[in-house]
Amino acid sequence: MSWAEEVEELKRRRELAKQQGGPEGIAKQHGYGRMTIRERIHTLLDEGSFQEQGKATAVPDYDDDDNFLGFVPANYVLGFGRIDDRRVVVGGEDFTLKGGSPNAAGLRKSIYAEHLAIQYKIPLVRMLEGGGGSVKSSGKRGGSSGGDSVFSEPRFKVIADAMGEVPVVSMAGGAVAGFPAGRMAASHFSVMSADTAQILVAGPKVVERALGVDMTKDELGGAHIHAKSGVVDNVAENETEALMQSRRFLSYLPSSVYQRTPRYPCEDNPERMEEELLDVVPRDSRSVFNMRTVIEMIVDLGSFFEMGKDFGRSQIVGLARIDGQPVGILANNNRVYAGAMTAEAAQKYRRFVELCDTFHVPVVNFIDQPGFMIGPEAEKKGTIRYGMAAVAAAAQATMPWCAIQVHKGFGVATAAHYAPNAYVLAWPSVESGALPLEGGVAVAFHREIEAADDPVAKRTEIEERLRSARSPFPRAESFGVHELIDPRETRPTLCQWIDWIQPQLDELKGPVSFSMRP
Amino acid sequence: MATHNVESEVTGSVWKVQVEVGDSVSEGDVILILESMKMEIPVESPADGTVAELRVQPEEAVEEDQVVAVIQS
Secondary structure, X not given: OOOHHHHHHHHHHHHHHOXXXXXXXXXXXXXXXXXXXHHHHHHHOOOXXXXXXXXXXXEEEEOOOOOEEEEEEOOEEEEEEEEOOEEEEEEEEOOOOHHXXXXXXXXXXXXXXXXXXXXXXXXEEEEEEEOOOOHHHHOOOXXXXXXXXXXXXXXXXXXXXXXXXXXXXXXXXXXXXXXHHHHHHOOOEEEEEOOOXXXXXXXXXXXXXXXXXXXXXXXXXXXXXXXXXXXOOEEEOOHHHHHXXXXXXXXXXXXXXXXXXXXXXOOOOOXXXXXXXXXXXXXXXXXXXXXXXXXXXXXXXXXOEEEOOOOOOOEEEEEEEEOOEEEEEEEEOOOOHHHOEOHHHHHHHHHHHHHHHHOOOOEEEEEEEOOEOOOHHHHHOOHHHHHHHHHHHHHOOOOOEEEEEEEEEEOHHHHHHOOOOOEEEEOOOXXXXXXXXXXXXXXXXXXXXXXXXXXXXXXXXXXXXXXXXXXXXXXXXXXXXXXEOOHHHHHHHHHHHHHHOHHHHHHOOOOOOOOOOO | OOEEEEEOOOOEEEEXXXXXXXXXXXXXXXXXXXXXXXXXXXXXXXXXXXXXXXXXXXXXXXXXXXXXXXEEO
């Protein structure tokens, strides 16, 4: 007797599992303009690289005589695959079955996704869609109504642990609410598709019942809300772009904290010097300039991948490459509050520094910041608390760090821009001190100004006198910076530094004492 | 005809208005300049078109996300 019969049955079941919610369920999903989970996986991964885990996992249906009638596939699809030839774990809810609300088999697999990534030490990409648990399943008598046992591990522990072990990316393809929304936030990079996704703690019906507010799911948690809320890092035009951004993000990171950051061949000239950098910072410190173009002129051409552009807009963060070495880029955007650190900018800064620290990605920081944001709104938002969390993240960071003093650098917030042993460069346009000249003069010379016949003229006169006495050279003379450089030399200087830090990057492996929290 | 709201990215006050109602503008042209945190912040047109409305005057205070002008294209 061979096992041919069982093998035939196994084949049949594997085929059944791929049917998802059947032709109707799939047509409905497509009718909404959304991909199915299997299409998302196919789009994300290198061609033909998907290796499913639990191919025959399902909720079976038997008649009274124990004859197998058929089954409902697990509505969570999980497996290994490759992105740019590197192995990853992928998983996501199958919305064509029960709206992605986990059936018993689906739940087991969804919980397992983080475990799998941690065990095999490879990145996790979640493709989320669905609302998590349902009262229908928790309300059944004698079923799972009691929830998890007292001795089971809290379900969120492994989700938090994963963030200190492997890169975690979440992509929202449809409405994501409840527990899946929590997973979305608990990621190193999250991206939502603008035309199909919403992210909600709770959907419209729950909100209407609790608060009497009648809003659509898009009004509550559409892309226009979360681009600015900071819940997602990026908004993509559609699902395909969201998946491509997920691939791109992972290219800058190692597969786990136990590997060093990757390095790629560089097609850009390390000695490239852009003339425009010489006069990019205006001599008049009231005038703005475009920090994003400064970054793009210095890093490897086309390598800058910005994250969270519309949240905490006075701070720019993103990944890039310098001489083929992935680096974290921090920079201040003088067009928004002169680059001041607002409460939102501080949260963005803290999370990004923790991301780079966790994966030992070196940081290059372009500094132009007048300090923490001031004023009534800033005080109400608790700016100094979030700001000090950002300062602490930098102060305890362990990766190589280069600080470039581009323009302003004042007050306590400046401390956030230096990690221990930072390599410090300054441009001739640098201005720094305890506080910016204008505010500083108003405080320090207030008696003299008040006593003058024309206080405004007196204040301006003192400001001008002090401004003209400013010079970038003392900081070079006193070794207050490593080098005062011609802005055009920035790229060659950074490429040299990238070479210097290679032995450190070879050694910097393993978990850090404080990784990244959502 | 599409209308585009021109929004202020920051809280501050209007320093100079650079256009008049009826002027034609290109995307990226400066509509007005705000003063905020001792910086001069240009507010730019989001599209090619004509200035249909100017909703603020010099020295007026503006808030983040406030519509300061409307462009028609």
